[in-house]
Amino acid sequence: MLQNNEKQMSFQKEKDLVKAFYEDLQLASNDKLADVIGRFCAPNLLWRGFHPFGQISGVHDVAENFWGPLRNSLKRMQRRQDIFFAGCNSLTDEREVWVVSMGHLMGLFDHSWLGIRPTGKMAFLRYCEFNKVQDGKIVETAMYFDIPHLMVQAGQNPFPPQAAAHLVQPGPLTHDGILSTDQPVEEGEQTLALINAMISDLGQWKSGLTLSEELSRTWHDDMIWWGPEGIGATYTIDRYGKQHAGPFRAAFAERSKTKHVCRLAEGHYGGFFGWPNFTAIPTGGFMGMPATQTPGEFRVIDIYRRAGGKLAENWIFIDLLHFWKQQGVDILERTTGIGSAQV
Structure with missing residues (x-):
């Protein structure tokens, strides 16, 4: 430290x-x-x-x-x-x-x-x-x-209909995400501690709590999860559980431990990225596609806004093209007719 x-x-x-x-x-x-x-x-x-x-x-x-x-x-x-x-x-x-x-x-x-x-x-x-x-x-x-x-x-939808919504996603509800000057150290420490607690809960998948109970430990009830195209954005713990977290956990097995390259926070904002963040095996179907039983990498960036003692918003970037290429599906080639090797 x-x-x-x-x-x-x-x-x-x-x-x-x-x-x-x-x-x-x-x-x-x-x-x-x-x-x-x-x-x-x-x-x-x-x-x-x-x-x-x-x-x-x-x-x-x-x-x-x-x-x-x-x-x-x-x-x-x-x-x-x-x-x-x-x-x-x-x-x-x-x-x-x-x-x-x-x-x-x-x-x-x-x-x-x-x-x-x-x-x-x-x-x-x-x-x-x-x-x-x-x-x-x-x-x-x-x-x-x-x-x-x-x-x-561009009118070239690469995925089946998603469970949640996807829009041109806005920035923070509070419109205070541009931290041009340094923030109080204590605020960043609180944000980082909360993100670490959330990661600890997330990494278990078998905490003995219901999904809603687990999420409510670190998330506000009116949380917003701004997910990527193919999954979408979802609002409130209840809908997040139904539209992403629950289906995602049901779709995968043998999730590896979380491994990040960088994790930091300043003020009420924080985030991390990995290369990859974790691996998991699709065993129950994902994004409307059948299970492959083939391990896949998830390269992810997560950005968070903390409000008081809990997380309020989360913007997520997932390399779904890389994940599906590992599963034998070249989304770019299938959708555009141009293979990844030609790009």
Whole structure:
């Protein structure tokens, strides 16, 4: 654990770096993307993204394989940020600072991306990004995004009807998710402790409590779970249990222990990501598809808002394309006609 004097240190320098990066990235022409990324990121940047991207190493490859094609497709792209905070990774003994940004990348969908047909209209790509800042440079990035939601906007629905609802998801109810200045340390500690308690409950699946009783230990009754396309968003503990948590637990067996790369909190906000977070075996059917009995990885980002002594909102990013590819189903190829290897 970090010593108290280390916890008191400000994250303003790291936040300012990431803000400046976003501003310059917004203004850069496509032929200057690698130059901009190179000014703010280490040459050997480790970048993790959802399928079909996976891990990319190096500034040039990140610009060429991700940002360039996306910017060419979503013209005049804006980063519409709903949550922004920073903190020390609670899973390491050293002072390891990460800056988190969540919202939508919005633009005019004028050219195909990953085989998804353009609409010529506004389109929104849900994203959440964790940036590790070290010695004045971004050295690692986890950039997770909801590709199936973009597919639905283009009229190419990749999944059977989902149990919950999916919309262009709003930011926090309280409209206070942009933490431009440092927050009281005690608030972040409370948020992190609550997230850890929730993870402990979640990891058991056999606590002896009913699902509703278990959830009510760490969640407000009017919680909102902002899930990904293919699962959807759900409101209140009761509906969350019926529309996602209950069916999910019934669909899987042999869930591994939770393993995160980073877990942090600042103020009333916190979150984590893994690569993967856990593995599980689909034994009861999932998302309208039959059980495969094949272990699958879940690459996930979770972002939380705490209200008082319990969690109130949760935004979730799950790499469903990667999960189903492991089960023998290439969702991109099935829906767009373009195989992942061609992207």
